[in-house]
Amino acid sequence: MNLLRLIKLIGPARIRRLLLAAAGSALSSTLILVIVNAAASEIAEQQRAGVNFVLAGAFLASLAAYMATEGWMVTQMAAYLEEVVDTVRMRLVDQVRRSDLLKLERFGQARLFESVTQAGQLISQNSEFMAITLRSVLSVIAVLVYMAVLSPLAFFVISAVLVGGAWFYVRLSRALEEQQVLLMAEEEALFESVSDLFDGFKEQRLSSARSDDLNRIFVTTSDRTMAQRGRVHMHTWQQFIFGEMVFNLMLGILVFVLPHYSSSFSQQMVKVAAAVIFLSTPIFGLMQSLAVMTAADGAAGRMLNLEKDLAALAEPGQDAPFLDLPADFREIRLDGVEFTFPAPAGEPAFAVGPFDLTLRRGEVVFITGGNGSGKSTFIKLLTGLYQPMRGRLMVDDLAIGPQRLDPYREQMATVFADFHLFARLYGVPALDTAEVDELMRWMEMQRVTRVDGDRFARRDLSAGQRKRLGLVAALLEHKPVLILDEWAADQDPHFRRKFYREVVPALKERGLTLIAVTHDDQYFDVADRRLHMEEGRLREVPLDTAWHGRGVPA
Numbered sequence: 001m002n003l004l005r006l007i008k009l010i011g012p013a014r015i016r017r018l019l020l021a022a023a024g025s026a027l028s029s030t031l032i033l034v035i036v037n038a039a040a041s042e043i044a045e046q047q048r049a050g051v052n053f054v055l056a057g058a059f060l061a062s063l064a065a066y067m068a069t070e071g072w073m074v075t076q077m078a079a080y081l082e083e084v085v086d087t088v089r090m091r092l093v094d095q096v097r098r099s100d101l102l103k104l105e106r107f108g109q110a111r112l113f114e115s116v117t118q119a120g121q122l123i124s125q126n127s128e129f130m131a132i133t134l135r136s137v138l139s140v141i142a143v144l145v146y147m148a149v150l151s152p153l154a155f156f157v158i159s160a161v162l163v164g165g166a167w168f169y170v171r172l173s174r175a176l177e178e179q180q181v182l183l184m185a186e187e188e189a190l191f192e193s194v195s196d197l198f199d200g201f202k203e204q205r206l207s208s209a210r211s212d213d214l215n216r217i218f219v220t221t222s223d224r225t226m227a228q229r230g231r232v233h234m235h236t237w238q239q240f241i242f243g244e245m246v247f248n249l250m251l252g253i254l255v256f257v258l259p260h261y262s263s264s265f266s267q268q269m270v271k272v273a274a275a276v277i278f279l280s281t282p283i284f285g286l287m288q289s290l291a292v293m294t295a296a297d298g299a300a301g302r303m304l305n306l307e308k309d310l311a312a313l314a315e316p317g318q319d320a321p322f323l324d325l326p327a328d329f330r331e332i333r334l335d336g337v338e339f340t341f342p343a344p345a346g347e348p349a350f351a352v353g354p355f356d357l358t359l360r361r362g363e364v365v366f367i368t369g370g371n372g373s374g375k376s377t378f379i380k381l382l383t384g385l386y387q388p389m390r391g392r393l394m395v396d397d398l399a400i401g402p403q404r405l406d407p408y409r410e411q412m413a414t415v416f417a418d419f420h421l422f423a424r425l426y427g428v429p430a431l432d433t434a435e436v437d438e439l440m441r442w443m444e445m446q447r448v449t450r451v452d453g454d455r456f457a458r459r460d461l462s463a464g465q466r467k468r469l470g471l472v473a474a475l476l477e478h479k480p481v482l483i484l485d486e487w488a489a490d491q492d493p494h495f496r497r498k499f500y501r502e503v504v505p506a507l508k509e510r511g512l513t514l515i516a517v518t519h520d521d522q523y524f525d526v527a528d529r530r531l532h533m534e535e536g537r538l539r540e541v542p543l544d545t546a547w548h549g550r551g552v553p554a
């Protein structure tokens with residue numbers, strides 16, 4: 001069971017304490033039954049006229065012990081599990097942080113997201129049920145021991161009915177699980193059509209045919225989900241009713257069958273019947289918590305298995321100590337760098353390179369090329385985010401192996417084509433407010449938003465404005481190399497001009513090495529060099545070569 005794997009992480013000492021508390025709770029609740037039975041038989045046999053204060057005192061003491069141990073166990077179990085879930089979640093996030101980009105891209109986000117957010121939540125929310133399960137199992141054992149003392153015959157018969165009932169109950173649970181899996185698939189399809197509606201709201205509003213089609217799919221999916229949910233309800237109730245039936249069956253056996261097989265049983269019948277009724281609390285508790293825990297068990301499995309799968313995404317050589325790079329390096333060189341995307345069998349794979357190229361410090365280099373020619377792939381190789389399959393990256397005379405990869409990446413600030421505007425200015429420890437204000441004014445963003453502490457006050461901005469904030473954040477990093485992927489594509493003509501005629505020259509003036517992917521041929525003269533990409537190959541072209549966005553420059 002996955003939950004047991006998770007609980008093991010709590011540690012042996014804490015597990016021992018939890019088991020002790022659960023045993024205390026189960027024992028004290030069984031003592032309540034024993035005391036009530038003893039007091040009841042005293043009254044039935046008219047041995048005492050008044051209250052038996054010893055039994056009443058023992059009753060109150062057991063009640064207090066039960067409340068104390070149960071309360072402690074449930075809260076501690078919740079706290080320990082919260083800690084364990086938190087630890088696993090932190091380990092997952094840490095593994096993601098240090099993953100290889102290409103492997104992570106292929107792995108996809110959905111599983112990561114679910115495990116880091118929802119799965120952990122599901123386990124935390126159900127922690128009290130795990131405590132209830134533990135206590136219930138021990139309570140059932142304690143009551144059965146008490147029953148064995150009262151009547152060995154009743155003990156064997158009731159135990160046999162319980163074992164048979166549990167076996168059949170587990171089979172019903174499996175059937176229920178299968179139905180729940182089918183329900184999840186239906187709900188996913190329903191979710192997809194709802195998100196289609198929200199994400200494509202504008203498009204469906206503009207076309208009644210599209211809107212009707214979308215609605216038709218939604219109605220069909222919704223009907224199927226409703227029918228499947230009905231089947232899940234039916235199985236849930238079958239299971240519940242079966243549980244009740246087993247209970248009533250046990251009472252029936254006690255009253256109608258056992259007296260015929262043992263003459264002495266009749267004297268103990270009332271006490272045994274009370275014990276069976278008393279069993280209902282832990283057994284129904286178990287039934288209820290097992291139903292909930294199936295989902296929590298699945299969530300624990302997903303979290304723990306993800307850890308193993310993420311280990312395969314790790315970038316090699318991350319554990320070795322880093323080797324520094326000289327702060328005053330003169331050039332970055334690509335020596336025969338080649339890279340091919342993995343492709344399914346029979347499918348053509350996209351390959352880039354070999355790249356043999358030197359980028360000198362302080363240069364402004366523009367990279368041009370058609371859609372899909374490999375510019376972004378080249379940028380990922382240049383930034384060390386993709387690893388060359390052949391050839392190597394060099395900084396001056398130093399090869400960038402695994403131990404220099406992180407220090408190498410540290411040299412670069414980027415605004416990718418699909419860049420993410422972070423909620424905070426992460427990685428900029430001491431913000432110079434004068435510099436921030438100056439950059440915001442330079443990007444003409446001072447009237448749109450401001451930097452509040454270490455975050456932009458607003459992020460609900462247009463694509464061009466977000467890119468400007470991305471550039472502010474990149475410049476605040478003070479890295480020697482700035483890489484921009486189609487940064488100016490979202491800018492209006494005024495700011496595009498300002499970017500090429502004012503910002504780029506000023507950045508060059510500051511000594512920054514600027515590598516920019518661009519299609520803006522009227523500003524090519526701003527660059528020191530221009531490299532053109534075609535079908536994964538780069539070649540240097542003169543700056544005055546015209547290019548109109550298609551094919552080889554003329």
Ligand SMILES: Nc1ncnc2c1ncn2[C@@H]1O[C@H](COP(=O)(O)OP(=O)(O)OP(=O)(O)O)[C@@H](O)[C@H]1O
Nearest residue numbers: 105341342350369370371372373374375376377378
């Ligand atoms: N993660 C990936 N897995 C497989 N193939 C990929 C992946 N990313 C890109 N490709 C393929 O690599 C090729 C080049 O993509 P790339 O994004 O480098 O082009 P680009 O020149 O930047 O294009 P654009 O100007 O449209 O942004 C494309 O044919 C694309 O299908």
